[in-house]
Amino acid sequence: MPLNNELPNKRPRHHETIAHVDSCPAFHQGAQPHGGAVQQLKLDKRLQDLMFPARNWHQTFCGPYDGSDAVKQALMHAGDALAATKMPAFVLSLNRIRGEGGRQGIHWSFFARGRPRPFDEVLAVLKDEVVRQGLEADGGHRPHVTICYRASETLETQAITPIDWVIDELLLAERTGTGNGWTYQILHRWKLPNTAI
Template sequence: MDTSRMMVMCQPSDPVLRRMSSAVDQRGLREFLGARMFPERNWHQTLCGPYEACHATERTLARACDTALAAPMRAFRLRLNRIRSDRWPDEERIHWSFLSQGRPSDFDALLQFLRTEVQPDLPPDTGHTPHVTISYRAPAPLDTLRIQPIDWLIQQISLVVRQGTGNGWRYEVLQSWELPIMPANDHQLELFAPQ
C-alpha cells in the first residue's frame, strides 16, 4: 500500500501479545512464514477504515471516537481461540489470522456506531470481523488450528496512521480513547489480569 492510511483500531496489550506470539511459535508458524509474517508490532483489530490519510480524515475519525465515548460505547472481550487461513474472493493472497469465538454485541455496536458517525464525510466503511492478521501473503492455506483461548479485553481504541516504508513501517498512534468497563462487566475483570 503506497498511500498513507488512517484508521481506528485496537492493538493487543503486551501480556496478550505475548500469548499470541507464543501460540504462533508453539505451532511452528513463525518459522514456516519467515518474512511473510506480519510484524507483531503491527498486529491489530481494525474498527473503522482504512482511509486515505489527510487532515480532514483525521478530524472525522477523531470526532467519531469522541462521540463514541460520549455515547458511551463500552469495553468488550474478544476470545481468540483458533488460527485459520482465508482467501478473499477478489484476491489471490492467502491470509492467516487469529479468529475470535463469536462476535460480541459490543464489538458490533462500536463498529456500527463508528460507521454511522464517519458518514457522509468518508466513503462507506466495509464490514470488519473479529480477527488479527498474522500474514497477508501466506505461502499456503492452513487448516484450522485450535489454540488455548486468549482473552483480550478491548478497552482502548486508537486513531493511527501508517508510517514508514518497506519492512520498517508501523502504525503511529495519533490519539487514543479509553472505553469504560460497565458495572455489568465487573465480574469478568479477573479474566484479564496480566499473566
C-alpha cells in the first residue's frame, strides 16, 4: 500500500503513529517556553490562520499511510512490536524554530537538538514491522514539530528556550478533515517505560 505524502488538506482520512504534544505541558502553559517563543517571535501574528491549532501539534514516527482497516491493523501490529521491546521513554529537546521551503510548501517547525538514539531506534522498529506487515517502507522522520505547512515566507533559524519533551507514549491516530480544520482521533496508545528518564 503506497505512502500518501500529500498535504493534510488533500488527505480525507489516513493513519499514522505519532507522539502528541498533549503529553508535554510546556506546549500548553502560557508561561512556558513554547508560549514565550510564539509571542516573542510573533509567530501567531506572522502566520495568522495558517498556524495549526496547538491541538494538532505532534511528532510523526510512522506514516502517514492511507485510512484503510488493513493499514490500521498493520500499524497496530507495529506498535505492539515496539511495546514488546520495552524501549524506554526519551527526551526531545526542541531548541529552535525554522521555516524552510520544499516541493510541498514552506513549513515552519520547532526542531530538536540532535537526534537522540532512542528516536532512531523507535523509527527502525516501526519501519521494519510495517514492511513485515506488507506496507511500503516509511520514508523516515526527523525530530521536529511542524506548526504550519503553507507559510508565505521562509524563516531563518531562531533559537528558543529549550522545550524538553518526554516522549513516553506513542499513539495510533486517524487524521480527518481538511486545511487547518483537520483533527486526530486516537485509536490506540502504547506507553514507553520511564526507567531511563
